[in-house]
Structure formats: C-alpha cells, structure tokens
Amino acid sequence: MLPNLKQIKANLIKDRYLYLLLIPFLAWYIIFAYKPMYGLQIAFKDFSVYKGIAASPWVGLENFETFFRSPYFLRLLKNTLLLSLYQLLFAFPVPIILALLLNEIKNGIFKKTVQTFTYLPHFISVVVVAGIVTNFLAPSNGIINILIEMMGGEKKYFLTDPDWFRTIFIGSMDIWKEAGFGTIIYIAALSGVNPALYEAAVIDGANRWKQTWHITLPAIIPTIAIMLVMKVGSMLEVGYEAIILLYQPATYETADVINTYVYRAGLQEGRYDLATAVGLFNAVVGFLLVIFANKMSKKLTQTGLW
Amino acid sequence: MGNKKWMKTSALTMVAVGMLLAGCSGGNNAPQNSGNQSNASKEPDAEQLAGHLITKEPLELTLHMHFADRFIYDDNWPIFKEAEKMTNIKLKGTASKSATNSAELFNTMMASGKVPDLVHHQNKEQYDSLGMEGAFLELDELIEEHAPNIKKFLSEHPDSAKYMKASNGKTYFLNFTPDGPAAKGWFVRQDWLDKLNLEQPKTVDELYAVLKAFKEKDPNGNGANDEVPFFSRDKLSGIYDLLIQWGVQGGADAAKRGFYADNGVVKYGMYEQGYKTAIENIAKWYKEGLIDKEIFTRGPKARDILLGDNVGGMTHDWFASTANFNDILAPKIAGFFLNPIAPPANTEGKILEESSRKGTHASGWGISAETKHPVEAIKYMDFWFSEDGRRLMNFGIEGKHYDLVDGKPKFKDSVLKNTEKTVIQQLQEEGGQIELAFHQDYAYEEQWTNPIALKGIKDYVSNGYIMEAYPPVSYTDEERNRFEELNSAVLTFVEEKLQKWVLGAEPINDETFSKYIKQLEDLGIKELLELEQGAYDRYMK
Numbered sequence: 009m010l011p012n013l014k015q016i017k018a019n020l021i022k023d024r025y026l027y028l029l030l031i032p033f034l035a036w037y038i039i040f041a042y043k044p045m046y047g048l049q050i051a052f053k054d055f056s057v058y059k060g061i062a063a064s065p066w067v068g069l070e071n072f073e074t075f076f077r078s079p080y081f082l083r084l085l086k087n088t089l090l091l092s093l094y095q096l097l098f099a100f101p102v103p104i105i106l107a108l109l110l111n112e113i114k115n116g117i118f119k120k121t122v123q124t125f126t127y128l129p130h131f132i133s134v135v136v137v138a139g140i141v142t143n144f145l146a147p148s149n150g151i152i153n154i155l156i157e158m159m160g161g162e163k164k165y166f167l168t169d170p171d172w173f174r175t176i177f178i179g180s181m182d183i184w185k186e187a188g189f190g191t192i193i194y195i196a197a198l199s200g201v202n203p204a205l206y207e208a209a210v211i212d213g214a215n216r217w218k219q220t221w222h223i224t225l226p227a228i229i230p231t232i233a234i235m236l237v238m239k240v241g242s243m244l245e246v247g248y249e250a251i252i253l254l255y256q257p258a259t260y261e262t263a264d265v266i267n268t269y270v271y272r273a274g275l276q277e278g279r280y281d282l283a284t285a286v287g288l289f290n291a292v293v294g295f296l297l298v299i300f301a302n303k304m305s306k307k308l309t310q311t312g313l314w
Numbered sequence: 315m316g317n318k319k320w321m322k323t324s325a326l327t328m329v330a331v332g333m334l335l336a337g338c339s340g341g342n343n344a345p346q347n348s349g350n351q352s353n354a355s356k357e358p359d360a361e362q363l364a365g366h367l368i369t370k371e372p373l374e375l376t377l378h379m380h381f382a383d384r385f386i387y388d389d390n391w392p393i394f395k396e397a398e399k400m401t402n403i404k405l406k407g408t409a410s411k412s413a414t415n416s417a418e419l420f421n422t423m424m425a426s427g428k429v430p431d432l433v434h435h436q437n438k439e440q441y442d443s444l445g446m447e448g449a450f451l452e453l454d455e456l457i458e459e460h461a462p463n464i465k466k467f468l469s470e471h472p473d474s475a476k477y478m479k480a481s482n483g484k485t486y487f488l489n490f491t492p493d494g495p496a497a498k499g500w501f502v503r504q505d506w507l508d509k510l511n512l513e514q515p516k517t518v519d520e521l522y523a524v525l526k527a528f529k530e531k532d533p534n535g536n537g538a539n540d541e542v543p544f545f546s547r548d549k550l551s552g553i554y555d556l557l558i559q560w561g562v563q564g565g566a567d568a569a570k571r572g573f574y575a576d577n578g579v580v581k582y583g584m585y586e587q588g589y590k591t592a593i594e595n596i597a598k599w600y601k602e603g604l605i606d607k608e609i610f611t612r613g614p615k616a617r618d619i620l621l622g623d624n625v626g627g628m629t630h631d632w633f634a635s636t637a638n639f640n641d642i643l644a645p646k647i648a649g650f651f652l653n654p655i656a657p658p659a660n661t662e663g664k665i666l667e668e669s670s671r672k673g674t675h676a677s678g679w680g681i682s683a684e685t686k687h688p689v690e691a692i693k694y695m696d697f698w699f700s701e702d703g704r705r706l707m708n709f710g711i712e713g714k715h716y717d718l719v720d721g722k723p724k725f726k727d728s729v730l731k732n733t734e735k736t737v738i739q740q741l742q743e744e745g746g747q748i749e750l751a752f753h754q755d756y757a758y759e760e761q762w763t764n765p766i767a768l769k770g771i772k773d774y775v776s777n778g779y780i781m782e783a784y785p786p787v788s789y790t791d792e793e794r795n796r797f798e799e800l801n802s803a804v805l806t807f808v809e810e811k812l813q814k815w816v817l818g819a820e821p822i823n824d825e826t827f828s829k830y831i832k833q834l835e836d837l838g839i840k841e842l843l844e845l846e847q848g849a850y851d852r853y854m855k
Contacts (some may be wrong), residue, residue, distance in 0.1 A: 057424040058449040074795070079803050079837055147607050167611050168817050256610050257550075257809035258817055264806070273802035280421075 051288045055281035064281075071285035080269060088265040092243040094174055099182035100239060103190030104232060108220060110191065111198045123195075126188025134181065138253035141180045142167065167254065170261040177263070181250045197231040198224065230311040237305055237313050241298040244290040266290070366400040366700060368693045373403050375691060376430030378423050380409035380416045381677055381749060387434070391745025396711050397703065403694045405432070424449065431685040432694075434750060438487050438676045443791050445486030451681040451688055453485045460689055461696035463703075464488065467753060473785070476853060477674040481790045488695060488751030489678030494759060496771040496780060498555070498566075498669040501636050502628045504653035506533035514655045518559050521658040525604040528627040536624075543627040544599075545606040547616035550809065552609045553596060553816060555630045557583060558668045559660045560592035566668035567784060571805060573846060574784050578854070580847045584808045585839055590827045591661075593815050600816050610813060621652065634759070637767035654770025657779055667779040674786050677749035698752040708755040710746045725761050737762050787849040800842040807837055 020027060046061070051071055053064040075081070106126065113119040129137070144150050147165040157163055166172045205223050214222065248267035255263035270286050298313070306312040363370065379387035387394075387407035398404045408430045413419045420435055424444065433450065435441045444450060457464050468475040471491070478485050507514065507524070510531050515521040525543035527533075534541060546552025554565035564574035564583030572582045583589060599605050606612060606620070620626030621639050624647050629636065633654065643650045659665045681691045697703040709716045709723040716723040729740055737758075741747045747758070760768065774780055789797055811830055814820040 056444070056447055057421045058444050058447050060425065060427075074799060078799070080806065142611050142613070146611065165607065165817065168813060168819070256813060257806070258610065258813035258819065260806060260810045269802070269806070272806070273798055 048284065048288060050281050051285040053281055055284075057280075067281075071282045072289065074282060075270070075286055075289070078269065080264065083261075084264060084266045084269050087262060088244055088246060088267075090262075091174060091177070091246045091265060094178055095182055095246070096236075096239065096243075099178050099187070100236065102183050102187040104194055104228075106187055107191040107194035107198060107228075108224060110195060111224065112216065112220075123188070123191070126191065128188070129185045130189035132185065134185075134247070134250045135253060137180060137185055138250060141176065141254065145176070168256050168258040170259045170263070173255065173259045173263045177251065177254055180254075181247060193235070194228055194231060197228040201227040229309050233305040233309045233311045234313060237298060237301045240301040241294045243297055244293055366697050366702065368401045368403055368690055368697070371402070372398075373687065373690055374406050375403055375432055375685075375687060375694065376408050377405045377432040377434065377679075378408050378420070378430045379434035379679070379748075379750070380413060380419050381434060381436040383414055383416050385742070385748065386411050386413075388745070392714070393706055393710060393741075393745035396706055397697060400702065401694060401697050403690060403697075405694075429682040429684055431682055431687060431691055432679055433682055434677070434679040435487070436677045436749070438489055438678065439788065439794065441487045441678075441680060442480035442788065445484075445680065446480060446482055449683055450486045451683050451685070453488065453680065453692065456681075456688060456692040457485070457696075460692050461699070463696045463699035464692075467491075467699050471673075471753075473673055477786050477788075478678075479788070481788045481793075481849075481852070487678050487680045490675040490749040490751060491673065491753045492671060492675055493754040494671050494756040495775045496633055496667075497671045498630055499633050499636075499654045499667065499770050499774055500628070500630050500657055501652050501770075502655050503528075503533070503626075504651040505649040506627060509533055509535075514653075515658045516656075517659045518661055521559070522599070522604070525599065525628065526602070529603050533627070534624045540625050541627055542606045542620050542625050543604045545612065545616050545620050545626050545629055546609060547612070547614050547629075547631065549610050549613060552606070552630075553812065555669070556596055556605075557589070557592050558666055559658065560588060560595060561660050561662045561664075562586060562588050562592045563668065563781075564784070570784055572808070575850060580843055580850050582804075582839060582843060584812070585831065585834055585843075590822065590824075593812065594822055597816050597818060597822060601818055605816075610817075622646070624650075633767040633771050634763045637764040637770065640766055641764065652766075654766065654773065656773060656777065665777070665779055666781055667774055668781050670780050670783045672783065672786070675749060678751045695751060698750065704753055704755065707746055707748070707750075707752045708758045710741050710744060715741065715744075715746070722757070725758075730762055785850070785853050787846070787853040789849050793845055793849060797842070797845055800838045800845070803837045804834060804839055804842060807833060 050061055050064065052066060052068060053061075054067045054070075055061070055064045078084070110119055110123060113122070144152050145166040147153055147163050152166070153163040164172075166176060201224060205227075206219055209219050209223055244266065246265055246267070248265060248271065251263055251265060251268050252271065255268065266286060270283065302312045302314065377387055379385070386409050387405065388411075389405070389407055394405060409419060409423070416436060420437075420440075423429065423433075429449065433441075441450065445452070457468070468478070474489075474491050478487060478489055480486055502514065502524070504514075506528060510527050510533055512524055512527060513520070515524045528541050528543040529539070532539065532541070544556075546555065548555075548568075551566070551568060554568075554571070557563075557565040562583045563576075564572045564581070567573075572584050574581055574583060596605070600607075600609075606616070612619075617626070617629065617631065617636065617639065621643060636652065637654065639652050640650065643652075657665050657667050679695070681688055681695075685691055698707055705723060709725070710729075712718065712723070714726075715729050716725050718724075725737065729737055732740060735743075738747055747754075763771075811820075815822045820826065
C-alpha cells in the first residue's frame with residue numbers, strides 16, 4: 009500500500025511551492041520546541057551555567073524530591089488543581105455565553121461598542137489590574153465596601169480572607185480581564201454558520217431559543233471542544249504572576265500554588281534545574297490531562313485535537 | 315592619520331593630567347598618598363608610572379555590567395572617562411543595552427562561555443559558587459601583591475573582609491560597601507501631639523496611649539474618626555518592625571527574617587516565647603484600630619496617601635525620605651510637622667532600633683578566570699579604593715559636580731538645586747555611585763539630606779539606639795539549598811500565622827501558641843537553626 013519513492017518524488021516536485029511554504033513552520037518547531045527539549049535533562053542534574061548542560065553532574069531525582077518533600081506539597085497541588093478547576097467551571101463558559109449574546113444583537117453600533125469595552129481589559133497589565141482590585145476591595149474606602157455599607161452590610165477585608173481569594177482571582181483576572189478577548193474566536197466561529205440553516209429553522213417554527221440550542225451551539229461545539237482541550241493542557245500553569253500580586257500570607261491557605269511557592273523559595277533565580285523539574289512535572293500532568301480530555305471530547309462531540 | 319595624532323595628544327594629556335592629579339592629592343593628604351607611592355614603588359613594572367597610571371600604553375579591558383534591570387555600563391560615562399585618564403585603562407562594556415533582565419543576562423553571558431575580563435554581578439552568593447567552580451579568579455594573592463588600597467581598606471574594615479570571602483574562605487568578589495549609620499526611625503506627627511497636649515511616647519504603654527489618643531481625639535480636626543494612628547508602606551515589615559517593642563528580635567531584616575544572635579547563639583525571634591505576648595498586643599492594637607486596617611495591602615504609596623490626606627499619625631520608616639514629607643506637605647497642611655523621635659523603650663526597658671544600614675551589599679565585581687590581564691584588572695579595581703578613585707565615584711568630577719572647599723568635596727549648586735533630578739540620579743547618569751566595589755562616603759548624601767532627618771539620625775547614632783545587625787553569613791552550595799528549602803517552609807507558616815493572628819482570624823492563646831511552636835519544630839526549625847549556627851560560627855571565626 010505504501011506509495012513508491014517515485015511517486016513521492018513526483019509529488020514533491022509537483023507541490024514544491026506548498027512544501028516550501030511549510031519550511032518556516034517546521035523550522036520554528038525544530039528550533040523553538042524540539043531543540044530546547046535537549047535542555048530538559050537539567051531537571052535531573054545539578055546544573056551550573058558555567059559548566060554547561062553536558063558537563064553538569066547527574067543527581068537523579070533529587071530536584072523532584074526537593075519539590076515533592078516540601079511540607080506544603082499537597083496543599084500546593086490541591087490549590088493549583090482547584091483554582092484551575094474553578095477557572096474551567098466559571099471562567100471558561102463566560103466568553104461562550106458572551107459570544108452567543110453578542111451574536112443575537114442586531115444593532116451593529118451597540119454590538120461593536122460592547123465588544124470593544126469587554127475586550128479592552130485584556131490589554132491592561134496584570135500589575136494594574138491587581139492595583140485596581142486592591143483599591144476597589146480596600147476595607148476602609150474601597151468602592152465595594154462603601155456599597156456594602158450603604159446597603160447595610162458590614163465592611164470586609166476581602167483580600168485577607170482565604171474564602172474569597174478564588175472568587176476574587178477568577179473574577180478579576182480570568183473573567184473581567186480575559187472574557188471579552190476570549191469571545192473573538194467564538195464570534196469568528198459563529199460568523200461561519202450558514203444562514204440558510206436559520207431560515208429553514210424559522211420556517212419550521214423554531215423560536216430564538218431553539219435556534220440557539222439546535223443550530224448555533226452545535227455549530228461552535230468543535231471550537232469549544234478544542235479550546236477546552238487546550239485549556240486543560242495548561243491546567244497547572246495558573247497565572248502565578250497575578251497570584252503573587254493578589255495574595256497575602258493570610259490567604260496562602262487557598263492562594264498558594266506550586267509556582268508561587270517555588271518563586272517564594274527564592275529558587276527561580278539561578279536554580280534552573282529545580283525550575284525545570286517543576287516545569288517538567290507540570291508538563292507531564294498537563295500532557296496526561298490533554299490525552300484524557302481529548303478522549304472525552306472525541307467520545308462526546310466527535311471532535312478532538314487528533 | 316588624524317586618529318593616531320589624536321591618540322598621541324590624548325595620551326600625553328593623560329600622563330600630564332595623571333601627574334597633575336598625583337601632585338594635587340599629594341598636597342592635600344600627604345600621609346595617605348605617600349603610603350600609596352611607597353607601596354607602588356615595590357612593583358618592578360610600575361616604577362616609572364606616575365600617579366594612578368597602571369599601564370604605559372592605554373589598555374582596554376572588557377566589562378559585563380548590568381544590574382537592577384536598568385543600570386548598564388556605558389562607554390561614554392564621563393566619570394569612567396576621567397578614571398581612564400588617570401589609569402590608562404579603558405573599559406568596554408559587553409552587556410546588551412536592550413536587555414531588561416539583569417539576572418537572566420548574567421546567566422546567558424556565563425553560559426555563552428565568553429566571559430569578559432571584569433564581571434559585575436548583583437548576587438554575591440551565585441558569583442562565589444561560580445568562582446569556586448573555577449569561573450572567576452581568586453583575588454587574595456592579587457590583592458596582597460598589587461592592590462595596596464584594597465588591602466588597606468580590608469584591614470580597616472574586617473567585617474567587609476569577612477563578608478567578601480566565599481564559604482571556602484577565599485575571595486572571588488569585591489562588593490560595594492555602603493556608608494551611613496541609620497536606616498529607619500520612628501516618626502510622629504508632632505503637631506498632633508502638641509494639639510492634644512501629649513508628650514512624645516517614651517515607653518510602649520505611652521506609645522499605646524498616644525496611638526489611642528490619635529484614634530479617638532480627632533487630632534486632624536475634621537470631625538470624622540478617620541485617623542490612621544500607625545501605618546507602614548511595607549506590607550510585612552509594618553508588623554515585624556513593632557515586635558522589638560516587646561523584646562522580640564530578628565524581625566527587622568527582610569532578607570534574613572527572624573534570625574538574630576544572642577551572645578553567639580543563633581535564635582529565631584518568632585520561635586521565642588516572647589513572641590506570643592508581642593502578637594497578643596499587636597492583635598489588640600489592630601482590633602482597636604491603632605494599626606492601619608489596610609496595613610497588609612496598602613503598599614508602597616501608604617506614606618504619600620495617608621500623610622497627604624492628613625490622616626496618618628505615626629510610622630517607622632527611612633529617615634531621609636520620610637523627613638522630606640515636611641517639605642512636601644508644609645504648604646498643604648497647616649502646621650504639619652513629622653518629627654523623628656527616639657524609639658519608645660520596650661517592655662524590658664530598653665530603647666532599641668533594630669534596623670540599620672547594611673555595611674555590605676551583594677553587588678560588586680570580580681575578575682574572569684580567562685582574562686589575560688589579571689594584574690591590570692586588580693590594579694584598576696584598586697584605583698576605585700584609592701582616595702582619588704573613591705572621591706570620583708562618590709562625588710563625580712571636580713569642577714563639574716563638586717568643588718573642593720577646605721579639602722572636602724562640596725556639590726555645586728547646579729547639582730544640589732537641580733529641580734528635575736536628584737543628586738544621585740545626576741551622578742548615576744554619568745557613572746557615579748554605581749554599585750561596583752568602592753567605599754561609599756556618607757558625606758555625599760549628608761549634603762542633600764533634609765535637616766530634620768539629619769537631626770533624627772544624629773539622635774539615634776549618638777545615643778546608641780541602633781542595634782548591631784545580624785552578620786551576612788555565607789553558605790556552601792549544599793547548605794544554601796537546604797537553608798532555602800527549610801526557611802521557605804518555616805517562613806510561609808510564620809507569616810501565615812502572623813497575619814491570621816493580627817487580623818483576628820484565629821485566636822492567640824497558650825494552646826494555639828504551643829501548637830504553633832510544635833508545628834515550627836515539625837517544619838524543621840531546629841535543623842534550620844543548627845545550619846545557621848554553623849554558618850554563623852564560620853563567619854565569626
């Protein structure tokens with residue numbers, strides 16, 4: 009069944025320009041994705057920048073042990089996974105819903121305005137967003153607490169309360185900041201739905217809700233599935249820079265994740281070996297989760313990354 | 315060629331200027347200079363070289379300098395050009411001017427295998443461990459033979475000499491030595507005290523009374539209970555700085571939180587019994603609103619906001635910058651006077667200020683093992699420890715930045731009264747006050763420090779309030795990894811508990827405190843103290 013060499017050669021010559029176009033992408037993968045894998049070995053080495061990757065001595069699993077035997081390891085893992093899970097549950101559907109809502113708006117100017125306003129926060133740096141959050145939630149004169157007091161409630165020091173951390177973090181960093189930007193891909197998918205389907209549905213007497221349920225949603229399910237699989241792959245990589253800006257020792261209980269702990273332990277600067285070990289651990293867990301998610305996705309929606 | 319001619323003339327000028335300068339300093343400070351010369355004349359190759367000249371022919375050395383993510387060596391810095399005239403050594407910077415991450419750039423440079431003659435770094439520990447691997451030269455012998463000024467400095471400053479050694483007892487790295495006595499002090503709104511007819515607090519109980527009065531008696535007179543009696547612009551140090559008031563030591567140093575030496579025994583402040591009393595009281599103060607309710611999130615702008623709004627009453631902060639608020643706010647708030655006061659005596663009756671300015675700094679430089687010019691390099695490093703080099707680095711160029719008045723450098727008015735840039739900015743833009751190995755001279759800062767701050771500093775220094783700082787010990791690689799592992803576990807727990815207790819989220823009593831002590835032991839506090847004791851003993855030897 010294998011095509012013979014001659015045929016391959018003929019194909020190569022025939023489509024040479026297409027193959028030429030492919031080269032930059034292959035090169036990108038080789039240079040930036042495959043070649044750096046050589047450096048992964050430093051996760052098992054006592055790495056010194058001076059000695060270089062090859063000459064640094066092997067230490068087996070010591071770097072992993074240092075990280076696993078931390079008394080906080082279980083708490084860190086739990087916090088990381090929970091934060092990711094809540095991100096999936098609460099933040100992931102928001103752009104989809106927003107895109108569906110925007111899709112129903114017929115007034116062009118209003119639609120564009122809402123879209124612009126919702127995706128603008130994406131361009132604000134996390135440092136600034138953290139500052140805004142801190143000010144809004146300030147216990148003495150933050151706007152949220154002023155509103156709570158006006159409505160007869162009691163002021164609260166939100167940022168030192170572990171029970172509130174996940175809500176604040178996901179609400180500000182994932183929903184407010186990113187939801188609008190996330191809609192772009194879904195809106196693009198929605199614009200590809202064949203209008204004839206809606207016309208047919210209207211003739212059959214389907215109302216707006218039924219149109220959404222039976223036409224719009226199925227049309228973007230493949231996009232949703234792929235976005236979900238990709239999201240699951242980076243589950244352990246919660247945005248730790250933003251956490252560092254928002255957490256407090258008082259909220260470590262729920263806020264401290266693997267990457268913030270490694271950062272705090274002063275291990276990132278110059279300790280590439282340990283950072284690589286942690287990164288490798290995250291990548292392996294992410295890889296397993298992607299395989300699982302992809303299987304699920306194929307079973308349920310007949311679409312997947314591969 | 316025009317180029318050659320230029321070189322000749324400039325070489326001649328350099329020699330002339332060098333001799334001139336040598337003559338000058340000889341007149342001003344005879345004993346020291348003659349010391350230099352007699353030392354220099356022992357060198358066979360230095361016989362005919364006048365003044366600070368290191369080589370007969372101009373020599374170019376390469377330098378990697380990129381620190382604090384924004385200071386990059388610039389070949390055009392006038393202060394280094396001045397040094398070039400005196401020494402005949404020209405430095406050529408190799409660090410990329412577009413890079414913005416100093417630590418990363420250093421690692422990339424080391425990994426590339428192309429290490430320039432001189433290497434500046436902001437992390438002594440990493441430098442030392444690379445030195446022990448053979449990347450950098452051992453400087454001890456070079457200093458002994460070729461660097462009389464460094465030698466003199468080290469023998470006069472044994473603490474610096476100790477600090478500069480790596481854990482194997484050898485020196486690879488010469489570090490920047492800051493100067494100046496005091497760091498933080500207590501500041502209180504004197505006009506509020508006067509208005510409420512209160513004395514400056516002399517004890518913890520009086521401090522409590524003053525803060526209470528600030529809270530309840532409306533000293534800013536706006537009718538609202540909006541005063542914030544004690545505040546801090548440091549989210550964590552704000553509370554740690556208070557611990558000493560109940561005799562708990564070790565809290566003030568953010569880099570080495572908790573550790574202090576008690577007659578040669580290393581202890582951990584937050585592992586002592588006294589810590590319970592301290593936290594109980596602080597939690598009570600917090601509950602009563604004497605401590606800023608937002609202390610854990612207010613952050614670096616706290617002073618600007620709370621003093622500017624006329625609601626902040628008292629803080630513990632750096633002298634110079636805090637005293638400056640008197641100038642800034644005097645036109646806006648009638649009678650505003652933020653006065654530095656002596657620390658209130660603690661519960662043991664002692665008047666103590668735990669913060670102090672560090673006599674050592676982790677920034678500095680050393681010589682690459684691959685250099686072809688180790689002797690010239692160490693001599694060049696030595697130049698910055700000579701009287702002329704030190705003055706050049708501290709005050710800039712004579713006639714441009716300062717004039718000599720009675721033999722002492724005094725900044726020109728054009729520098730002092732520049733409204734756009736601070737003195738330090740003006741110097742750093744031209745290559746002065748750069749954190750290479752030199753001995754800072756506090757006189758440079760004194761000239762533009764607010765008189766209120768100077769008065770406070772003098773008070774703290776002359777009365778001996780400032781405690782001796784915990785020494786900057788060094789670890790072997792193995793010790794350091796273990797230290798970081800244990801310390802981050804302990805500190806995570808300590809800070810989590812500290813905040814919860816202060817916020818009132820968890821009660822503090824005998825039962826919870828003994829549980830806390832037990833948990834610290836489970837986290838390895840004993841091993842941590844043992845490890846630290848070893849490093850401390852090695853340092854003190």
